[in-house]
């Protein structure tokens with residue numbers, strides 16, 4: 096009798112204790128996971144252009160080179176990047192096992208070049224034709240509106256086509272919420288790429304001479320300004 100009573104008391108005590116602990120530590124994992132993502136964040140000063148800079152605001156890239164103060168990236172965005180990497184792996188696993196598709200190379204750096212660096216997801220051979228593959232992931236809302244490849248993505252893929260001397264590329268988009276796919280074939284466009292490289296050369300000179308590029312012509316309405324990590328620095332200088 097005594098033992099049962101003691102046990103009951105002990106269980107109640109444990110429940111009471113656990114309730115307190117659960118209340119106290121209800122964000123224990125969330126905080127630790129957030130810390131993990133924040134501490135693994137690569138926050139190096141930029142010293143060369145990346146393919147992903149194609150289509151970006153030049154002032155934003157300038158700030159990145161100058162390591163200007165910026166809004167920290169929230170842990171949920173860092174997890175989204177991580178999820179994007181898993182999406183890539185999932186797609187590549189299927190491509191490697193599909194008859195008729197040859198993965199010629201995966202995660203391949205563009206040939207060394209002075210001004211820009213980048214890594215393509217894959218080069219594929221389908222029906223004896225080569226394609227550069229670029230995999231993107233997005234949420235349902237953006238995916239629903241996607242009737243054609245996004246302009247910046249096309250430009251980035253064309254840079255890969257230019258450096259790999261391949262005529263066609265594929266932009267493959269995955270909806271992160273329901274894993275549906277959409278794809279778009281992109282043709283190379285040497286003129287457009289050379290124009291972009293010319294603009295990047297001008298930007299490089301501005302960076303080297305500490306000349307701040309102008310804001311986007313439709314600042315602050317442009318969607319890029321809404322998501323820009325350097326918006327405070329940009330707002331502070333009226334130019």
Ligand code: SF4
Nearest residue numbers: 152310311320323329
């Ligand atoms: S706020 Fe807009 S104009 Fe200013 S740096 Fe950012 S993207 Fe460019």
